[in-house]
Amino acid sequence: MTVLVEIRGVTKVYHRGRERVEVLHGVDLDIPRGDFVALMGPSGSGKTTLLNLIGGLDTPTGGSIVVLGRRIDRLSGGELAAWRAAHVGFVFQFYNLLPALSAQRNVELPLLLTDLSAAERHRRAQIALTLVGLADRARHRPRELSGGQEQRVAIARAIVSDPTLLVCDEPTGDLDRATADEVLRLIQMLNREHGKTVVMVTHDPKAAEYARRRVHLDKGTMTAEPVSW
Amino acid sequence: MRYLPLLWAGLFRKKTRTILTLLSIVVAFLLFGLLQAVEVAFESGADAADAKRLLTTARYSIIEPLPMSYQRRIEQVPGVIGVAYADWFGAKYQNESNAFPVFAVDPTRYLDMYPEFTISREQRLAFARTRTGAVAGKRLADRFGWHVGQKLPISSEIHPKTDGSLNWEFDLVGIIDAEDPAVRGNTDMVLINVAYFDEARQSGKGKTGWYIVRVTDSTQARGISVSIDTLFANSPDETKTQPEKEFAIGFAKQIGDIGALVTRILIAVFFTILILTGNTMAQSIRERIPELAILKTLGFSDGKVTALVLAEAMLMLVLGGGIGMGTAVAAMPALNGSTGGRFPPLFVGAETWLLAAALAAIVALIIGLPPALRANRLKIVDALSGH
Numbered sequence: 093m094t095v096l097v098e099i100r101g102v103t104k105v106y107h108r109g110r111e112r113v114e115v116l117h118g119v120d121l122d123i124p125r126g127d128f129v130a131l132m133g134p135s136g137s138g139k140t141t142l143l144n145l146i147g148g149l150d151t152p153t154g155g156s157i158v159v160l161g162r163r164i165d166r167l168s169g170g171e172l173a174a175w176r177a178a179h180v181g182f183v184f185q186f187y188n189l190l191p192a193l194s195a196q197r198n199v200e201l202p203l204l205l206t207d208l209s210a211a212e213r214h215r216r217a218q219i220a221l222t223l224v225g226l227a228d229r230a231r232h233r234p235r236e237l238s239g240g241q242e243q244r245v246a247i248a249r250a251i252v253s254d255p256t257l258l259v260c261d262e263p264t265g266d267l268d269r270a271t272a273d274e275v276l277r278l279i280q281m282l283n284r285e286h287g288k289t290v291v292m293v294t295h296d297p298k299a300a301e302y303a304r305r306r307v308h309l310d311k312g313t314m315t316a317e318p319v320s321w
Numbered sequence: 322m323r324y325l326p327l328l329w330a331g332l333f334r335k336k337t338r339t340i341l342t343l344l345s346i347v348v349a350f351l352l353f354g355l356l357q358a359v360e361v362a363f364e365s366g367a368d369a370a371d372a373k374r375l376l377t378t379a380r381y382s383i384i385e386p387l388p389m390s391y392q393r394r395i396e397q398v399p400g401v402i403g404v405a406y407a408d409w410f411g412a413k414y415q416n417e418s419n420a421f422p423v424f425a426v427d428p429t430r431y432l433d434m435y436p437e438f439t440i441s442r443e444q445r446l447a448f449a450r451t452r453t454g455a456v457a458g459k460r461l462a463d464r465f466g467w468h469v470g471q472k473l474p475i476s477s478e479i480h481p482k483t484d485g486s487l488n489w490e491f492d493l494v495g496i497i498d499a500e501d502p503a504v505r506g507n508t509d510m511v512l513i514n515v516a517y518f519d520e521a522r523q524s525g526k527g528k529t530g531w532y533i534v535r536v537t538d539s540t541q542a543r544g545i546s547v548s549i550d551t552l553f554a555n556s557p558d559e560t561k562t563q564p565e566k567e568f569a570i571g572f573a574k575q576i577g578d579i580g581a582l583v584t585r586i587l588i589a590v591f592f593t594i595l596i597l598t599g600n601t602m603a604q605s606i607r608e609r610i611p612e613l614a615i616l617k618t619l620g621f622s623d624g625k626v627t628a629l630v631l632a633e634a635m636l637m638l639v640l641g642g643g644i645g646m647g648t649a650v651a652a653m654p655a656l657n658g659s660t661g662g663r664f665p666p667l668f669v670g671a672e673t674w675l676l677a678a679a680l681a682a683i684v685a686l687i688i689g690l691p692p693a694l695r696a697n698r699l700k701i702v703d704a705l706s707g708h
Contacts, residue, residue: 149618149701170622177620184705188615192330202619204323249619 096257096289097123097146102155102165104141104312115141116312118155125256128283128290130303138312139293140261146291147259148176160256177205181250181288183279185262187242189234195221195245196230202253220248224278240271247278251288258282260292264299276302328633331609339637342601346641347648349594353677354649355656356583358667363579372539374434375546376568377532380559384409386528387558389519394552395534400545403535405430408528410513411478414465421461422510423475425518425529428454434533437504444469444495452517455491458508459498460666467493473511481523489521502668509666534562591684599688602634606692613696614704627697634689638681646677 104116115138123129123146131139144150145157148164151172157165160179167175181202189198199217208216221227224244234242243263250258260279264272280302282288292303300306308315333339377395379385386408395404410423424431428449432438440448440456448454455473467473473491481487491513499505519526536545546562553560563571606613616626650669657666 144702147618149705170624173617173620173622175620176618182618188611188618188705190327190330190612190615192334193327197326197330201327201616204327205620205625210323 094125095122096125096127096160097121097291098156098158099142099146100156100158102142102145102152102157104138104145104150105153114312116145116152119309119312119314121307121314123289123291125289126283126287128280128302128304129292130300130306131291131293131309132295132297132300132306133309133315134295136311137309139309142309143259143261143291143293147180147182147257148172149182177202177253179256181253181255181258183243183246183250183258183260183263185265187234187239187246187266189242189245189249191234194231194233195226195237195248198234198245199248199252201249206253216252217248220252221245223251224248238271239267240274243267243271243275244278247275247282251282251286256289258288258290260290262293262295264294264296269298272296272299324629324632328629328636331605331629331633332636334605334609338601338605342598343637343641343644345594345597346638347645349590350642350645350677350681351648351652352590352645353587353680354646354669354673355652355667356586357673357676358649358653358669360579360583361670361673362667371437371535371565372542373536374565375534375536375542375549375562376565377534377549377560377562378530378568380550380561383531385558386525386530387532387560389527389529391532391553391558391560395532395549398545398548398552400536400538400541400548401534402537403430403433405434405533406515406529406531407431407533408515408518408530410475410480410518412475412511413478414475419465423455423477423513424510425513425515427515428456428512431512431533434535437499437501438497438508439499440495440497447494448512448514451492451494452514452520453490453492454494454517455511455513456495456497457493457511459496460505460509461511462493462496469493469495475511480518480525482521483523485523491517502666502670505666532560533565539564591680595684595687598634598637598684599691602637602688603692606630606696610699610704613699614701617699617701618705623697623699626699627693630693630696631685631689634693635682635685638685642677642681646674 099119099121102116102119103114106113106115119142131143133139141150145152146159148167152165155165156163162175164172164175190201196214196217199220200213203213203216218227218230221230224247226241226244226248229237229241234245237245258279263279264275267275276299279290279292283290290303292299294300377387379387389406392404392406395401405427407424407426410425412423413420428445432440432445444456448456457467457473462468471493473493475489475491476487477489478487482489497508497512499508515529534549536542542564546564549562550560613626616629617623621629646669653667653669
């Protein structure tokens, strides 16, 4: 199994006023291609910070992060943006859809950065919405959808450009149990049937059960060696 | 074009607020279009002026007459290649409110002086041959339904005939027009043959209102003006000669400095618009910080997000400005109709459209830049976590 994400000695320091806060202390982690990892830990453990670094939303203070054979910690802001567009899909706790756009337009957003024609963008967004079971809600705006439906639209947006890596930050944190299970089954299906590598932050043990393995963080440090897969 | 739905959705995210802001922009550009049209109309005389034409009037007042005999003497000034004179008739047609300019002229000399006026060769010859002849500007003829061949009964406010009557009658022998809209504004008049007028009037015979002088070289205009005025210095009828454009500007300023007035009004209007739309844009972007962060998350670069915010400001100005200017254009026929032809025709020309486009771009840049820079500096992680 090839390693998709290779994290070595990653540190992350934030400055709040004069205060220096080290959130991650030399984290090492390998994520093989096709893995489904649940990043777990208590609040303030640094799991979301680590997820942001893996997804290229932030850069580490020290150490290296290699994704798909590329040192993303050395990329400029513009390069990192292009890299994200090409390789990463994001799913957030509060869906983060654009409220003024229909589900279809929301899903098409990442494709605006490609050279695809309007018709092709439309077609691909339709396919993604069909995959998440919301083809009939394409014209609806986010406020006209339930929480579970909104999250499924967000997942369709995350996969529409066919990224290698799916980064999910508490994707079921705002959903009831039944809806959360639906969403998790969908993410699991994307991992198992479509080969997406998934890194999911969660504090919910039940959600973590959908992952192939769990990684624990506490106070910015890995607390146990990842179980081999 | 691919970003238009995104821009449109962003712009109309809060419909009521955007529509109210758009309305204020529409009103600002409507005012701009109308006031510019008024300014252009006022300056049309100056714009239509020929640099090789001078106007010679009485030194102290343009209403003081000058002897017709000056024509021959002015012609002899070096650099002068043509001279014509014109006299103010002060006309009314049918009733008091139908007032328009009527000039008593030597037909051939006067029309030679204004090649920008178009008239058929036959009508021009007829005007020169007919002592009671008159030619009317097309706009005026259209307004009153005049046609060539009819009698033109007009009364003069200042020139009684030898029998004491103020009622005159001329034969309409031609229609003058112009291709240039600025010149067409000056065809709202009637020219009458001075031969009949001078013979039939009770007083002022042998006198005229002003001279139009054509020179060979416009760069010599100043020197020739001095030569003409020197010729009549210390005589009972001293003259003041100046380039036609200067005269036209000075004449327009007798009503008021329309240009300065229009500029001041527009500065006030657009300053208000800047504050209003600038505040709206800033508020709109402030509310959408998480959305902009999501765009960045999806791979939109800092530059692209900055450009999107600026484009949204531009879209608002283009929409509001376009509707405002379009409304101004649509209002022109009604406005021109309501002036009863007593005012040069109002129109929104290409120059005004270009000026409006430049103004829209500048306002969009000023109101769009601060939120665009804020969007540019936005850090995804901070924005998504609500910091």
